[in-house]
Amino acid sequence: MNDGTIWLPEQASTLAPEIDALFYFVYWTSIVLFVGVVGAMLYFAYKYRRQHPGERPAPVKENKLLEISWIVIPTILVLIVFTWGFQSFVKMGTAPPNSYEITVTGEQWNWSFTYPNGTSITNELHVPVGRPVRLKMSSSDVIHSFFVPVFRTKQDVLPDRYTYLWFEATETGTFKAFCTEYCGTQHSAMDAKVVVHEQGDFQQWVKTGGGVADMPPAEYGKVLYERQGCNACHSLDGSDGTGPTWQGLYGTKNHPLSGGETVTVDANYLRESILQPGAKIAAGYGNVMPSNYNSLSERQVTSLIAFMKQQSDKTLDSGGAPLEGSAGAAQ
Amino acid sequence: METKERTEHPPQGSPPGREERLEHGDDLPPGHEAEHNYLNHEKGLMSWLTTIDHKRIAVMYAISLSVVFLVAGLLALAVRMELFTTGETIMGADMYNQTFSMHGIMMVFLFLVPATPAVLGNFVLPVQLGAKDVAFPRLNLATWYIYMIGAFLVIGALIVGEIDTGWTFYAPYSTSDAATTADGGAVMFMTMAIFVAGFANIFTGLNFIVTIHKMRAPGLTWNRLPLFVWGMYATSLVQVLATPVLGITVVLLFVEQLFSIGIFDPTLGGDPILFQHFFWFYSHPAVYIMILPGFGIMSELIGTFSRQRVFGYRAIALSSVAIALLGFLVWGHHMFVSGQSAVASIIFSLITYLIGIPSGIKIFNWVATMYRGSIWLQTPMLYAMSFLFLFTIGGLTGIMVGVLSVDVHLHDTYFVVAHFHYVMMGGMMIALLGGMHYWWPKMTGKMYHELTGKIGAALIFVGFNVTFFTQFILGSQGMPRRYYDYPVGYETLHQISTVGSWVLALGLFSILGNAIWSLWKGPKAPANPWAAATLEWTNTTSPPDPHNFHHTPLVTRGPYDYHLADEVFGEGGDGYSGDGAGDGSARVPEPPEPEPAAARS
Numbered sequence: 001m002n003d004g005t006i007w008l009p010e011q012a013s014t015l016a017p018e019i020d021a022l023f024y025f026v027y028w029t030s031i032v033l034f035v036g037v038v039g040a041m042l043y044f045a046y047k048y049r050r051q052h053p054g055e056r057p058a059p060v061k062e063n064k065l066l067e068i069s070w071i072v073i074p075t076i077l078v079l080i081v082f083t084w085g086f087q088s089f090v091k092m093g094t095a096p097p098n099s100y101e102i103t104v105t106g107e108q109w110n111w112s113f114t115y116p117n118g119t120s121i122t123n124e125l126h127v128p129v130g131r132p133v134r135l136k137m138s139s140s141d142v143i144h145s146f147f148v149p150v151f152r153t154k155q156d157v158l159p160d161r162y163t164y165l166w167f168e169a170t171e172t173g174t175f176k177a178f179c180t181e182y183c184g185t186q187h188s189a190m191d192a193k194v195v196v197h198e199q200g201d202f203q204q205w206v207k208t209g210g211g212v213a214d215m216p217p218a219e220y221g222k223v224l225y226e227r228q229g230c231n232a233c234h235s236l237d238g239s240d241g242t243g244p245t246w247q248g249l250y251g252t253k254n255h256p257l258s259g260g261e262t263v264t265v266d267a268n269y270l271r272e273s274i275l276q277p278g279a280k281i282a283a284g285y286g287n288v289m290p291s292n293y294n295s296l297s298e299r300q301v302t303s304l305i306a307f308m309k310q311q312s313d314k315t316l317d318s319g320g321a322p323l324e325g326s327a328g329a330a331q
Numbered sequence: 332m333e334t335k336e337r338t339e340h341p342p343q344g345s346p347p348g349r350e351e352r353l354e355h356g357d358d359l360p361p362g363h364e365a366e367h368n369y370l371n372h373e374k375g376l377m378s379w380l381t382t383i384d385h386k387r388i389a390v391m392y393a394i395s396l397s398v399v400f401l402v403a404g405l406l407a408l409a410v411r412m413e414l415f416t417t418g419e420t421i422m423g424a425d426m427y428n429q430t431f432s433m434h435g436i437m438m439v440f441l442f443l444v445p446a447t448p449a450v451l452g453n454f455v456l457p458v459q460l461g462a463k464d465v466a467f468p469r470l471n472l473a474t475w476y477i478y479m480i481g482a483f484l485v486i487g488a489l490i491v492g493e494i495d496t497g498w499t500f501y502a503p504y505s506t507s508d509a510a511t512t513a514d515g516g517a518v519m520f521m522t523m524a525i526f527v528a529g530f531a532n533i534f535t536g537l538n539f540i541v542t543i544h545k546m547r548a549p550g551l552t553w554n555r556l557p558l559f560v561w562g563m564y565a566t567s568l569v570q571v572l573a574t575p576v577l578g579i580t581v582v583l584l585f586v587e588q589l590f591s592i593g594i595f596d597p598t599l600g601g602d603p604i605l606f607q608h609f610f611w612f613y614s615h616p617a618v619y620i621m622i623l624p625g626f627g628i629m630s631e632l633i634g635t636f637s638r639q640r641v642f643g644y645r646a647i648a649l650s651s652v653a654i655a656l657l658g659f660l661v662w663g664h665h666m667f668v669s670g671q672s673a674v675a676s677i678i679f680s681l682i683t684y685l686i687g688i689p690s691g692i693k694i695f696n697w698v699a700t701m702y703r704g705s706i707w708l709q710t711p712m713l714y715a716m717s718f719l720f721l722f723t724i725g726g727l728t729g730i731m732v733g734v735l736s737v738d739v740h741l742h743d744t745y746f747v748v749a750h751f752h753y754v755m756m757g758g759m760m761i762a763l764l765g766g767m768h769y770w771w772p773k774m775t776g777k778m779y780h781e782l783t784g785k786i787g788a789a790l791i792f793v794g795f796n797v798t799f800f801t802q803f804i805l806g807s808q809g810m811p812r813r814y815y816d817y818p819v820g821y822e823t824l825h826q827i828s829t830v831g832s833w834v835l836a837l838g839l840f841s842i843l844g845n846a847i848w849s850l851w852k853g854p855k856a857p858a859n860p861w862a863a864a865t866l867e868w869t870n871t872t873s874p875p876d877p878h879n880f881h882h883t884p885l886v887t888r889g890p891y892d893y894h895l896a897d898e899v900f901g902e903g904g905d906g907y908s909g910d911g912a913g914d915g916s917a918r919v920p921e922p923p924e925p926e927p928a929a930a931r932s
Contacts, residue, residue, distance in 0.1 A: 007807045015736075023737050023807070030727035037698055037723050041716055044701035045708065048637070053862075055705040059640045059894050067643055070695045071688060078684035081734055086677055089735035093673050142504040143603055145668065145743060149809025152740040156669045158604070159503060160597035163670045176818065180743040180811040182497050183504060185424050188814035 012171040012196070013151035018088050020152070026081055092153065095166035099134035102127070106137065106144035106157040106179065107292070109186035110229045119209045122228045123192045125177060126210070127169055128202035134166040140292075145181035148194055156181055169196040189232060217299075221307025224300055228293070236311055243289060244282050250305075250312040256283040270305050368776065368874040383468035384877060389454035390774065391475055396446050399482065403437035404839065406430050411798070411832040414825045417816055424815040428495035431813060435498030436489065440525045441482050443755055444617055447624030448535050448570070449478070451766050452563045454774060456539060458867035458875065459557045461548025461884045466541040474531040474538075481528025488524050492517025497813060499614075502595035502606040506587070519588055522581045529574040532620070536570030539563055548866070550886035557865045557890040558634070558647055562627020565651035566620055569658060573616035580609040607669055611662035619658040621755060623651055625762030626693055629718055632765050633697045634891040635863040636712035637704030641891050643696040650689030657686040667738045676735060683733040690726050694719065709861070710784035714765025717792045721757025725750060728803065743813075746806025749799045757795060764791070764842065771849065772856030773867055776874040779849040783841060790838030797831025864888075864896040 004010040007027070008020055048057075102125070103114040114120040127133045137146060139159040146165060147154040155165035179190035197205060207213075210227070212220050225231055233242035249255075250270070254262040258281040263269055272279050274296065277289035296304075369386045379387055410431050413420045422430065457465050465471050488494065494517055496505040505518045543564050547556070556564075583594050593599030595606040626647075634641040641647060663671060663679030697719060706712065728750040732738050741747060772778055801824045806812075810821050817825065859868040867875075870884045888895040 004808075006804060009808055019736055019740055022734060023731070023740075026727075026731050026734060026737065030730065034723050034727060037694060038720055040698050041701060041719050044698070044704070045706050045716065048701065048704050048706050050638075050705045050707040054900070055638065056893055056900060057639055057703055057705045059892070060642065060699075060703050062643065066699070067646060067692075067696075071692060074691045075688055078687060078730065081730065082681055082684050085680065085734035085736050085738075089667075089673070089677070089680075089739070092736055092739060142507065143501060147743070147809070147811065149740070154668050154739050154742060158597075158670050160603065161670065176809075178809070178811045182428075182499075182501070182813040184495070185428065187428075188424070188811075188816045 009149045010171075011150065011152075012169055012173070012175060013148075013153065014168040014170055015088070015092060016150070016152045016170075018091070022081070022084050022088060025084070029077060029081075092166075095134040095164065096132045096168075099132040099166055100128065101134045101136055104135045104137040104146065104157070105140055106146070106183075106190075107140040107290070108142065108184055109179070109190035109232075110290075111146070111177070111179075111190070111192045113192075115206050117206060117209075119206055121210050124195060124227055125192055126195045126197060126202065126205055128199045129169050129172050129196050130199065132166055132168040134164060136162050136164055138162050142183050143181045144179045144183050144190065147178045147180040148175060149178070150175045151194075154180060172196045172198055186232070215303075217303040217306035218310045219307075220299075221303040221305070221310075224296075224304050225307055228296070228300075228304075230304070233289070243285055246308050246311045248312050250309045257281060258283050258285070267305050267309075270308060271301055274301055274304065367876065368872060369877045370776070370874050372877045381472075383464070383472050385453050385457050385464050385468065385471060386774070386875060386879075388471055388475055389450050389452075392445070392449040392453060392478070393774075395475075395479060395482070396442055396450060399437055399441045400446075403434050403442060404836070406434040406437070408832055408836055410434060411829040413815070414817070415829045416826075417819050417822055425493075425495060427815045428497075428813070429489075429493055432495050432497050433489045436485065436494070436521070436525075438755075439498050439614075439617070439621075440528060441485060443621040443759060445478060445528070445532055445535070447621075447628070447759070447763055447766070448532070448539070448563060448566055449474070451559075451628065451763070451770060452535070452539060452566075452624065455770060455867055456560060456563050457542060457546070458871060458879050459560055459865050459890075460542065460546055461551055461866050461870070461880065461886065462542060462546040463878045463880065465538045466546060467538050470534050471538055474534045477534070478528055478531035481524055481526075481531065484524030484527060485521065488517060488521040492521060494518060494521055499610060500606075501610070502601075502603045503597055506584070506596050507598075516588070519581075519584050522577075522584060526574075526577050526581045529577050532570045533574045536567035536574075539567040540571065543567075548884050548886055554645070555886055555889050556648070558630030558641060558644070559624075559627035561648040562623050562625075562630070562651050565655040566623040566627075568652070569616045569620050569623070569655045573613050573620070573659070576609065576613040580606075580613065583609070604666070604669055604671055607666055608662070608671075611665045612659075615662040615665065616655075616658045618751075618754070619654055621759045623654065625718070625759040626651055628762040628766035628769075629693075629697060629715055631863075631865070632711050632715040632762075632769055633700045635769070635861050636707045636709060636715065637701045638707070638862070638893050639700050639702075639704035639891070640889065640893070641696065642699035642702070643692070644889070644891075646692050647696050650692050653689045654686060657682065657689075661686055664733060664738075667735060668742050680733055680735045684730070687726065687730055687733070694723055694726070707861075710779070710781060710788055711765045711769040711861075713785060713788040714761050714768065717788060718758060718761045718765065720792075721753055721761060721795065724800075725753030725757055728753065741806060743811055744806035745802040745810045745812055748812050749802035749806060752799045752802070757799070761791070761795075764788075769861070770867075771846075772860050773871075773873050773875070775850060775853075776856050777849045777853035778856045778860065779845050779853060783845045783848070787838050787841040787845060790834055790841060792838075794831050794833070794835030794838050798828050798835055799831070801825075801828045801831070859899065862899050864893055864899050865890045869896075869898050 008023065011017055011020060101116065105112045105114070110122050111125070112120060112122045113125050135146065137155065137157045138161065139157045141159060143159065144157040145154060146157055148167070151167040151169070153165055153167050155163050157163060173196055175194040175196070177192040177194050179187060183190065210223075212223055215223065235241050235245045236247055238245050238247040249265055252265040255265050256262050263280060269280070275294045277291060277293070278287050281287050369384055373382075379391060382388065409421070410427070413422055413427050413430070453465070453471065457463070496518060500518060500522065543556075543560060586592055587594045587596060587599065587601065591599055593601035595601045595603055597603055630641050630647055661679055661683045663675050664683045667676045667680070728746070732741050732747060732750055768779060768784055805821055805824045805828075808821070810817060856873040858871065858873050860873075861868065863869075866884055866886070871879055893899070
């Protein structure tokens with residue numbers, strides 16, 4: 001495993017070594033040219049420094065050979081670099097035919113990933129090692145861009161068409177994906193976890209809907225709390241966020257709403273608030289919760305509410321149940 | 332070194348008026364009065380606001396642009412400060428997004444694009460041509476008013492509209508009301524304001540093209556034009572041809588917004604990539620509007636302070652024009668990962684390399700100019716050498732991001748941020764600062780403090796590299812740009828970068844202090860403190876007469892032919908500039924203060 005250098009992060013895809021080789025070719029060529037230019041400049045500045053204000057040096061004759069050489073040699077160099085870059089660019093743009101396809105949707109400010117069997121997950125991309133994966137991407141609002149530094153790959157995600165990106169991971173582990181097209185307030189928080197599994201583990205993960213098929217509701221709710229991005233706005237420790245904290249929320253009587261009336265926080269109120277966030281808004285908060293949670297399944301809503309109830313029953317112990325989905329992810 | 336020894340000639344007679352001048356102890360061209368110059372021949376605010384003197388207009392631009400640069404620079408410091416730690420340091424996410432947007436928009440559209448043509452172009456270009464003014468002096472004054480209106484509209488829109496789109500205004504983010512803290516209307520207003528400011532550039536470019544074609548002094552052939560004039564000529568071509576595209580974009584935005592015709596907005600059936608094509612079709616040539624005048628300044632500095640003919644004069648002159656024209660054909664290299672067709676990306680990458688060659692030629696020629704020269708390490712030359720250092724890095728990293736597959740990794744990361752700051756600030760801004768030091772004695776009639784100038788140049792050089800070199804590493808490690816918050820692993824490099832920005836700011840403020848000191852109690856500048864050989868130094872006073880010249884100069888040699896420049900070195904020549912003193916070198920000034928030995932290494 002390549003741990004990365006001062007310049008580049010570790011390599012975790014089949015494309016990365018090739019891109020890095022080209023990076024370092026340009027890098028070392030640049031250093032040679034830079035040292036030549038700056039070295040000559042400093043040497044001349046010392047050697048020919050003015051020692052008397054009246055100096056009138058003889059004019060230096062033009063040298064056609066020299067001038068032609070510093071046109072031709074750089075041209076050859078850049079054509080080498082162009083051709084090399086062109087070849088690897090074509091490779092990056094052409095997914096192998098046996099690629100495993102995952103659908104990606106970007107929206108302000110979440111990534112959601114849908115697998116061929118319908119399993120879907122937010123802000124976590126799980127992929128197998130050693131198999132080409134092709135992401136079929138689109139956006140539901142503005143332009144985003146999906147970037148995985150360790151894979152050396154990036155592609156803008158557009159609202160009016162599909163764009164594609166492929167990679168073949170070479171290392172298991174957990175990596176980071178960023179949004180790299182500026183998309184507003186939470187642009188810098190629009191990242192995702194990329195989890196590369198062994199092939200067998202990945203098959204198991206997809207088959208169990210992300211390793212959650214047999215989980216008890218409250219435990220599954222905890223997984224959803226992270227995967228669906230609830231944790232971006234709702235804390236579990238009582239601290240304030242974009243939305244109300246879930247600590248001790250369930251069961252609260254006389255919970256104030258923005259209209260002035262109050263409500264008792266029970267399962268039905270929470271269900272409504274998840275599926276129709278704008279129906280009743282807690283006092284002191286804006287109507288900013290995304291409405292796409294109405295696509296959650298019945299089991300998912302129930303599990304989330306069970307998890308929220310748990311936050312009133314006890315303080316979340318930091319250990320919690322290990323996520324089955326991230327088995328094999330630890331490096 | 333025998334090549335540096337000057338040959339002695341006896342003074343050739345006594346030109347008319349010389350005796351009287353020597354009695355007064357003044358060193359002035361014939362007919363020029365000592366205390367009558369463009370700064371003091373008329374007084375009062377109205378004499379400035381209604382002036383059609385290109386030199387006064389340049390001064391008004393210099394003041395306005397300095398204010399813009401100060402504000403936009405302080406915003407940059409705020410951005411760096413916020414990034415000092417992860418999470419919130421001094422402001423929230425929305426505020427941060429608005430701050431970097433304001434910094435980018437003001438720097439690019441209100442400062443970098445107009446700065447050099449408006450200040451140094453306006454002041455120096457007509458004098459270098461031996462002309463009394465530009466071709467259309469009233470139009471020239473109008474550009475200042477248009478610029479001011481544009482600037483107030485832009486700054487107003489930034490503040491009132493809370494614009495957070497970055498300087499690139501990518502649709503549909505910028506056109507949707509819901510997505511941004513601004514709304515589509517504010518962004519439309521902003522683009523219109525930028526176009527208004529852009530009109531000032533179109534008129535300035537037009538003015539310069541006509542001036543260069545029609546108002547050259549007798550004997551000033553195209554092959555004898557100072558390279559600053561060539562740089563401004565190439566710049567003007569781009570200004571006149573590229574800026575109207577900005578206008579077309581504004582019209583399309585209006586049509587879309589007012590009549591709901593889908594052009595850029597996908598919800599109406601438009602194409603967001605089309606917006607990027609329009610945007611970069613203007614904004615990439617605009618990069619050359621920013622850097623080409625810097626190339627022109629560089630040639631003047633390197634030639635004067637090496638006292639050597641600029642090596643490869645024609646290659647430098649024509650490469651500017653080549654860059655100006657090729658600059659229209661490379662815009663797509665900003666869009667390798669945008670979703671544009673792969674074939675287009677490949678062609679744009681190839682042309683991008685072709686445009687790298689003329690820039691490389693210039694660098695090699697400038698270094699070759701120093702060979703067997705007589706190099707005087709005054710502040711402007713330190714800036715010129717600083718430029719060679721920084722712009723070479725900027726150019727080489729431009730080759731890096733031009734590689735199709737490597738750009739996929741580097742696009743929209745701090746690597747790109749560092750690259751364009753090396754080109755824009757390390758290139759254009761350093762050249763402008765060098766040029767301002769160089770022409771300051773001519774503009775104000777006062778010398779600046781040399782040692783303070785050198786310390787300022789050193790602080791800027793160090794501060795700049797600390798600030799932006801770290802950003803190359805951040806970027807290639809994957810740190811995306813326009814991030815309010817970042818993973819904790821990037822924190823150390825961000826902190827080094829922020830500390831560098833303080834050093835950079837200190838250097839810039841030292842220049843401001845030096846300028847104020849110079850105006851207040853700086854020593855009086857001689858007509859030609861650098862022993863330069865172009866017309867603004869040899870044939871005008873410092874500061875120049877309102878009409879620049881009393882007699883149209885006759886040009887008999889190239890701009891850097893020091894071996895022929897007897898009028899500079901006091902051996903006859905045009906009959907007024909030499910003083911005929913026994914040692915024959917009185918026109919060549921002594922350095923204002925002893926050279927610190929350290930500055931020579």
